[in-house]
Each structure stands twice: as structure tokens, then as C-alpha cells.
Amino acid sequence: MTASLDTPSSESYACYHCGEPVTGRSPWTLELDGCRHPLCCPGCEAVARAIIEGGLASYYRFRTALPERPLDRRDATAEQWSLFDDPGLQASFVHDDDAGVHASLSVDGITCAACAWLIEHRLNALEGVTGSAVDLTHHRLRLGWDPQRIALSRLLAELAAIGYPSRPFEPDEAQRRLQRESHQQLRRLIVAALGMMQALMFSLPFYLAGNTGLDADFDRLFHWLALALTTPVVLYAAQPFFLQAWRDLRTRTLGMDVPVSLAIGSAYLASAWAVVSGRGEVYFDSVSMFTFFLLFGRHLEARARRRGGATGNALANLLPMSATRLDDDDEPRILPASELRAGDRVLVKPGHRVPADGLIESGASSLDESTLTGETQPVVRRIGDIVTGGSQNLESPLTLRITHAGRDTRVAGLLDLTDRAFAKRPRIALKSARLAHHFVLQVLLIAAAVALVWWFIAPDRAFWVTLSVLVVTCPCALALATPTALTAAHGRLHRRGALLTRADALESLASIDRVIFDKTGTLTTGKIQLIDTRIVDDDDPRHLQAIAAALEAHSEHPIASAFHTHRLPDVTADDVTRQAGGGLEGRIAGTNWRLGRPDFAADRAPAPPDDGPWLLLAEEGRPRAWFALDDRLRDDADATLAALRLAGLEVELLSGDAEPRVRELAEHLGIADWRAAMSPEDKLDRLRAHQARGERVAMVGDGVNDVPVLAGADVAFAMNGATDLARTRADVILLTPRLQRVAEAIGLARATQRVIRQNLGWALLYNLLALPLAACGLVPPWLAAIGMSLSSLVVVVNALRLARPGSFRHFTAPVSS
Known part of the structure; x- marks a missing residue:
């Protein structure tokens, strides 16, 4: 790396690390990707060497600004830590979200649980550290801190001082x-x-x-x-x-x-x-x-x-390094998967892994999602279906429209939730x-x-x-x-398709007295179909279906999938907002539209056509159409509830749907304790009433309207198709559509x-x-x-x-x- 660069002395170059001019033949160089680059001083050489040896060579490929020149001295030990304060370098491994600033680090020298205790005890005593926890499985440290009060370099130096040198976590290097x-x-x-x-x-x-x-x-x-x-x-x-x-x-x-x-x-x-x-x-x-x-x-x-x-380590290595992006002329181009952005079109050939989350635009194939869901059987995905990054395509080529890439993918979210545990x-x-x-x-x-x-x-x-x-x-x-x-x-639950996101989840699960279920997307599959459309006035039903589809295009609720096939390219909605438990509201062609419960969509809504589950579409408060939806019960719902009752647990159903459908489902499943037409506030009040009597309650849900009650439950389960917001409030995320994992998780928690x-x-x-x-x-x-x-x-x-x-x-x- 430090071989001399044979260049004429009269030529001038820019230092590859800091950009300062290098005149003549420099004794300090950096060798990267088969090329030798000039450096201006031993300080830059020491910093560059630390970056490369730390497995962060991609910093030089993706940086958007040059760092300041380090101190010009040969003893550059301090720079080996201070370089990690560089914003360009931190962009590759430091995350700033609702939980604060945090990073995952690989730690050397860990031998047992006592090492983890020492590291956490030493770091948590420092002013500015918001939390630290060691994952003994992968010798991985999740570290949270306030950059205004303490620098990352100080934390890394502190770790090295007690015998545990650390570096940014890289799955391949850690393995x-x-x-x-x-x-x-x-x-x-x-x-x-x-x-x-x-x-x-x-x-x-x-x-x-x-x-x-x-x-x-x-x-x-x-x-x-x-x-x-x-x-x-x-x-x-x-x-x-x-x-x-x-x-x-x-x-x-x-x-x-x-x-x-x-x-x-x-x-x-x-x-x-x-x-x-x-x-x-x-x-x-x-x-x-x-x-x-x-x-x-x-x-x-x-x-x-x-x-x-x-399984957790496999998630870190699940997304492929490269992807085949299609340009406007459908010409393929291979590029790093990290360069993909939402809206890109990619080609996934048989045998290759899906590089990011996306929607199938053409093709149909079987995909292996076992690493994500724990299900060993391949699943068939067709046009309009969502596929998850990391799934392996088994049969036919697929063309995807990327919806979430990089840190926004489901795999990245699961890894972050695993760190949170x-x-x-x-x-x-x-x-x-x-x-x-x-x-x-x-x-x-x-x-x-x-x-x-x-x-x-x-x-x-x-x-x-x-x-x-x-x-x-x-x-x-x-x-x-x-x-x-x-x-x-933890390992067994993860292999079975249940991801714990809170450290105390197992302990809390073992003492649960009651399990409350949502209906749509929880006890049912969430694959809702539009089975009937009733027009209030003499309108074109296809146009009203397209308006409903334009509103639902902005929703992650399972109901949105029922309208996907009715979308028209010239009908789009703006300023769409969701009222939890009510429905959607937005503007289409300058007109205000609402879709959802009758009392939300129109001030004086007429009675539904019959007792079925109906949604009302209203324009400026005027009813325009009724939509009847249907959902299928999960295959293992009966077995799950039977197992919970056998364990001595109380089972309850709380749903925002109309009473006839909820009553029918409750009677079919033998649930004596059920409530219909419940708002999120009503569900939360019901849960708190149980807790006030001394019960410990688990909640199983999937939608935005379940977020308040999920946050209030002693243990919260989010289904595999849950919204992102519901997942952030969950203690256990089910990666598989099998509801019986709820029963298995509680049983295993008691055994643990x-x-x-x-x-x-x-x-x-x-x-x-x-x-x-x-x-x-x-x-x-x-x-x-x-x-x-x-x-x-x-x-x-x-x-x-x-x-x-x-x-x-x-x-x-x-x-x-």
C-alpha cells in the first residue's frame, strides 16, 4: 500500500484522501481496486490504511465530500479513531432515526458474558451514551450516543483502552x-x-x-x-x-x-x-x-x-451485492445493489436473489422466502404481487419495479429491529x-x-x-x-418465523393471561377481494372503482390490495390522509373524496345495502358507491385458538368491522368475548381495563389502526403483512403467515x-x-x-x-x- 509512486517530479496531483495538492513523487500512496493513488502525508496514509483495513473501502467510492487533512505526524494512533468522526465515513454505518443516533460495531476480544457486562458497564457510565448492548452470538455491539455530548472516536478509544478494539460491523468480515x-x-x-x-x-x-x-x-x-x-x-x-x-x-x-x-x-x-x-x-x-x-x-x-x-446472521448477508437494472429501452445494466433507488426497474433471473423490495410488473415464478419467513415451501408470485428483497427466484425471469431499496428494505428493517432486541x-x-x-x-x-x-x-x-x-x-x-x-x-423462534424485537419479550410472554386478536389481516388472511359494487346514482362503476383504487394506492392496509387491479393511469389522488379506524380522504381532479366507514365518508350516510361488510365512497360528503369486500379465514386460526385455550389463556376479538361479520367470525371460531365497530381508542380502553384488573395482555394486529393498542399491550405481535408503523410498535414480528406461531412463541417462552x-x-x-x-x-x-x-x-x-x-x-x- 505504501510503495512509491513513480511520477515525474514536475507533475502535480491531488491527495486521494483529503484533496490537498501533491507535487512531484510522493512516498505515500494508497492502492485500491488495482490502482495506486497518491497521498500527501503520513497522516493521510495512516487514516487511509485504517479505513481499508476496517473493511470500509467503499467510503472512497461513495463519499460526496473530502475530509479535513489529519495532523502531519507519523504517530497517527489518534487518527485511527478520529477518522470515524468524519460524516462521510459515518454515513455508511451510523443510523439516525426515532431511536436516536446508533451504530452496530464488531468487537474483538469477547470470550464470555462477563466481557459483555464489562463493555456495557464501562460505556453506559460515560456521559452522552444513550445505551449499549452486546450480542454475544456475533460479538456485535449496538451503541447509541448523543453526538453533541460525546464523539464516536472517544467511544472507540474507550473500548480499545479496556481491551476490546472495535470497528463498524460488516457481516462478511464478522463471519x-x-x-x-x-x-x-x-x-x-x-x-x-x-x-x-x-x-x-x-x-x-x-x-x-x-x-x-x-x-x-x-x-x-x-x-x-x-x-x-x-x-x-x-x-x-x-x-x-x-x-x-x-x-x-x-x-x-x-x-x-x-x-x-x-x-x-x-x-x-x-x-x-x-x-x-x-x-x-x-x-x-x-x-x-x-x-x-x-x-x-x-x-x-x-x-x-x-x-x-x-438465521439473524443470514439476514445480514441476504441481499445480493449486484443487480440488473433495466433502462428506458429495457437494456440491462449490472450495477451495485446499493445504487438502486425506488422507481428503478430490475430484472431478476432464475437462481438469483431479489436485490430490493419491489412489485412484479411482468412474469410469474416461484420464490424461496425460507430465510425470511421460516417457510420451507416456495411461494408463487405473479404480476402485481409484492416481493421482498433477499427472496430467491427459482423458475422464471421477473421484472420488478423497486419500491424500497437499501436501508428502506424489509430485510434492513428486520436487522434494525433485531439490533433493537x-x-x-x-x-x-x-x-x-x-x-x-x-x-x-x-x-x-x-x-x-x-x-x-x-x-x-x-x-x-x-x-x-x-x-x-x-x-x-x-x-x-x-x-x-x-x-x-x-x-x-431466540434462535428457535427465528427459525420458526418469529422475530423478537425486545429483550424482555420472552420473559413477558411467559406470564401472559389474555390474547386479543384483530380481525382483518390477523385472524383472516388479509387478502381482501372486491366482490360487489353498488352505485348510488347513475354512474360508471369502473370509474368509481378507479377513484377508490387511487385513494387506496396510498395505503398499506390489506384492504388496498382489493382495489389494485382497478387502478387507471389517468386517475390519481393527491393529499391523501388516513383517519385511523375511519378510512381515507384525498383530492382527485380538485374534488374531495372519502372512502371508508359510512359515518366517516358522509355526514348523513344512507344504510348499507345489507348486513355485509361495506365501504362507502363519497364525493364532497355525497354518497357515490358501496363496495362489498370479503376476506378468508386463516387455515390455522382454529388450531391456534384451541392451543391458547388449552394453555388456560383468555381469547378475545376486537374489530373495527361491522357487527354482523364480526359476530359470524366469532361464532365460527368459538370466541365468546368479542367486540365490533371498535375504534383504536375503544380497543385501547378495553385493553387497559383488562390490565387494571391485573391481567397481562398480548395483542395481535397488523394495521395502522392497531398501533395504539399494540403500543399499550404487555406484548405486541405484528403479523407478517403488518404496516411499517405497526412493526415499530411490535415486540414480536411474525415473518410467516402462520398464526400458530403466536401459540408457539408463548409456549416456548414458558419453557424458556x-x-x-x-x-x-x-x-x-x-x-x-x-x-x-x-x-x-x-x-x-x-x-x-x-x-x-x-x-x-x-x-x-x-x-x-x-x-x-x-x-x-x-x-x-x-x-x-
Whole structure:
């Protein structure tokens, strides 16, 4: 990257980074995309190198302004962080929305839940930080801050200072880093396993010989061989424990790696001194065994986290890098998918992925949407259907009109909602982390007390008894109990097509007493059809249908799809507004039109033609036409409601539709508690009345009119076809059209709560039983290592049951809150 640029000295160039003039032959250059570009100073070189090595080379391709020239000095360490304050660079990874300014960062050096606690604790203590949360699955940090009070460079420097250097999150680079860490972790595990087996082989004769002992020569030989085999285990395999313990001590925190490192380090040094001096006990087998079982437990935990987060990581890589855009003459042109804009026309060939959200203008094909919805069967999409970016075209070419591209796509929205789920740690996870943190301090104090007591009882045994106490009470199981179960549950729900957007959603779901459903688009498919048109005066029905279609073109409600085929190019609506629960209002050819409930469309609306679900179209308050709509019940609605009732939950239907249709649907589904013609305010009042009686209520909806009640519910479900506004208020987004995912989510939440309590109970019970035995000198270090490791394995294996289909029934007895 820094090779000299051979150019005549008389020529003048502009610095590729900052734009300052470069005269003559510059010793500083930047190599990018096969070309070598001149730089004006070592400061620009250091900044450019940091940008390229950070995986942000696209900054130079898409920037719209040049940054200021950095300080002209060779020691450019500060610039490696200050460059991230550049607005052009931040545009690629910093988001500013209703939630404030936030970014996703990849973090190096994370080994366990204690690392996440340390990072969050340190950042949240800084003035100007609005929130931070670590995703242990992908070593990813979601960071929110106020740019007016603190700079991003300060936050990155703070992370580096405590041993966790960070960079903007790039899915491909993050995946490669996780693979490298996984391979390194596996190598450490193999070294520990080989060392344990060989050290145990040389220790076994001493156990078998009993009081008679071995020949002195064999004794000394086996001890030296065990020392040689255990040394790489301690120096290489156990290295992460020592590094993390040093970070903890340096930042004045106590993580579980502190007692672990004390146990491994002190046992190894004491055994090594015994070999060199010829006096004392030797426990190399215990050291290697303890290291192996710890690494094995963390390896299982990491696998569980990676498996649980596989679907979320797949979303990040779902959109293709390139797309085929069609110009006005239908000539194809391949370009980066990031350059697509709403309104572009693209060609999607068979076998290719859809580059952005769009509407099919020509063609019909089967699409694989399994990564998005969890449904394994392909779905058929035809002209007029909406397709989601990331879906894979399987059969025939499709021409799409892009509706949402880049950060506005559904995939990008789902990723942001997934990040939001980690913006706040679950309450039960915070309690567990605090419990493990306090437990470490208590273990160290107890170990010191045990050492003091045994120093007076039997000084020759004091060290080894204390070591057994440190090993047997290592809070690994306690630290793994909650995050492993939550990760397994999140992963299983995501694979089944339910995306959690709030950290406490699982905990809240487990204590739900009542589930309230909307009707249209929730209990029904939302694929509404126009089945009848009644004209009030002698008008052209096709023209009035086109007017209704022009109004509905500005709506995301499922009703809009019923009018899509009736649109005419010369009939368009302006200034369209929606009244929640009422309908649409807009201007067409200078005239005010309303479409919706009769009392909204006209001041003195006539009675509908019959008891069916009718919409009224009115011009300047004068009724012009009635439209009859019909919707189909979801196939699994009966099974879902039956499962909820079996779980002891109350089921209720609240709908804004007319009473006859709502009554008919409620009777068909056996819903005794239902309300019709409900406005959003009425629904919210009804929900609050239930909450005032002490009930915890879940709401399932999809439309703009459901937003207030979704926001007020204890847990809010948004259907797969929900409006964007409804999704932003949801705690759980269903990515699949199957309503039964609501029942599965509640069932799995209850199972997760039960598993977490089992894990915490087992971890505490084990420590309460093992601690007095070890303190009394009844547990040797090698047995303590096995006991601690088995305790951790029990917790991990129990949590992994949540990730296996069929491991739990969907519903169990309610879990008290």
C-alpha cells in the first residue's frame, strides 16, 4: 500500500484522501481496486490504511465530500479513531432515526458474558451514551450516543483502552472473524485434550501405586514429563482465561475468569515448584483437566450461540451485492445493489436473489422466502404481487419495479429491529449477571477464609484444599444458565418465523393471561377481494372503482390490495390522509373524496345495502358507491385458538368491522368475548381495563389502526403483512403467515422460563453442596475440576433442548411472574 509512486517530479496531483495538492513523487500512496493513488502525508496514509483495513473501502467510492487533512505526524494512533468522526465515513454505518443516533460495531476480544457486562458497564457510565448492548452470538455491539455530548472516536478509544478494539460491523468480515475465533478455540481445545490425556497417563501410576509409591527414578521422570505436557496447556490453551482476568483486574471488576486464572496459575506454579524442588504435591492432571473442561463448556456455549444466531446472521448477508437494472429501452445494466433507488426497474433471473423490495410488473415464478419467513415451501408470485428483497427466484425471469431499496428494505428493517432486541438486556439476564458477579467475590472471600483455617489445621494441605474450593465453586454454570437458554430460544423462534424485537419479550410472554386478536389481516388472511359494487346514482362503476383504487394506492392496509387491479393511469389522488379506524380522504381532479366507514365518508350516510361488510365512497360528503369486500379465514386460526385455550389463556376479538361479520367470525371460531365497530381508542380502553384488573395482555394486529393498542399491550405481535408503523410498535414480528406461531412463541417462552429456573437452581444447588465438601478437604482438585465441568455441561445441555424441535410441548402450566 505504501510503495512509491513513480511520477515525474514536475507533475502535480491531488491527495486521494483529503484533496490537498501533491507535487512531484510522493512516498505515500494508497492502492485500491488495482490502482495506486497518491497521498500527501503520513497522516493521510495512516487514516487511509485504517479505513481499508476496517473493511470500509467503499467510503472512497461513495463519499460526496473530502475530509479535513489529519495532523502531519507519523504517530497517527489518534487518527485511527478520529477518522470515524468524519460524516462521510459515518454515513455508511451510523443510523439516525426515532431511536436516536446508533451504530452496530464488531468487537474483538469477547470470550464470555462477563466481557459483555464489562463493555456495557464501562460505556453506559460515560456521559452522552444513550445505551449499549452486546450480542454475544456475533460479538456485535449496538451503541447509541448523543453526538453533541460525546464523539464516536472517544467511544472507540474507550473500548480499545479496556481491551476490546472495535470497528463498524460488516457481516462478511464478522463471519470470517467468528470462523477464525472458532478455529482457534478448537485448536486450544485439542491442545488441552491431548495434554489432559497424557498428563493423566503419567499421573495414573501414582494413584494406582497407593502408599507404596513408585521408584524414585520413575517418580521424577513422570513428573517432568507431566510438566512438559501441561506447560503448553497453561500457556496456550488457557491463555484466554489469563487475558480476561487481567482485563477484569485492570478495570477493577470481578469476572469468573479471575478465580479460574487463580486456580490454573497457582496449581501449575505450585506443581512446577514441587517438581523442581522435589517437595510437595503435583496436580498437573487437575490443571489440564480443569482447563479442558472449561474450554469444552465454552465451546458448547459458543456453538449454541452461533447456531441460535445463524438465521439473524443470514439476514445480514441476504441481499445480493449486484443487480440488473433495466433502462428506458429495457437494456440491462449490472450495477451495485446499493445504487438502486425506488422507481428503478430490475430484472431478476432464475437462481438469483431479489436485490430490493419491489412489485412484479411482468412474469410469474416461484420464490424461496425460507430465510425470511421460516417457510420451507416456495411461494408463487405473479404480476402485481409484492416481493421482498433477499427472496430467491427459482423458475422464471421477473421484472420488478423497486419500491424500497437499501436501508428502506424489509430485510434492513428486520436487522434494525433485531439490533433493537439487544439494546436492553433482559431483566432475568441482568439479575443472573449480577448474581454471578457477586458470587465471584464471595468465592474469593470464602477461599481466603478456608486457606487461613487450613493453615492452622494442616499447613501442608492448605493450598490444595483452597485450590479445590476455587475450582469446584467456579460460577461458570451460573453465568451460562440464562444467556444460553435465551440464545437457544431466540434462535428457535427465528427459525420458526418469529422475530423478537425486545429483550424482555420472552420473559413477558411467559406470564401472559389474555390474547386479543384483530380481525382483518390477523385472524383472516388479509387478502381482501372486491366482490360487489353498488352505485348510488347513475354512474360508471369502473370509474368509481378507479377513484377508490387511487385513494387506496396510498395505503398499506390489506384492504388496498382489493382495489389494485382497478387502478387507471389517468386517475390519481393527491393529499391523501388516513383517519385511523375511519378510512381515507384525498383530492382527485380538485374534488374531495372519502372512502371508508359510512359515518366517516358522509355526514348523513344512507344504510348499507345489507348486513355485509361495506365501504362507502363519497364525493364532497355525497354518497357515490358501496363496495362489498370479503376476506378468508386463516387455515390455522382454529388450531391456534384451541392451543391458547388449552394453555388456560383468555381469547378475545376486537374489530373495527361491522357487527354482523364480526359476530359470524366469532361464532365460527368459538370466541365468546368479542367486540365490533371498535375504534383504536375503544380497543385501547378495553385493553387497559383488562390490565387494571391485573391481567397481562398480548395483542395481535397488523394495521395502522392497531398501533395504539399494540403500543399499550404487555406484548405486541405484528403479523407478517403488518404496516411499517405497526412493526415499530411490535415486540414480536411474525415473518410467516402462520398464526400458530403466536401459540408457539408463548409456549416456548414458558419453557424458556422453566429451563432458566432449572439451570439457576441446579447451579446454586451444586455450589451449595460442593462448597462445604471442598472446604472440608474431601474433594481433591482433579475431582473438583470434573464436578465444576459437569455442572456447566448440565446447564448447557439443558438449555440446548430449547433449540430442538419437539423437545417441549407448546404449552405448559402458566409461569408466575
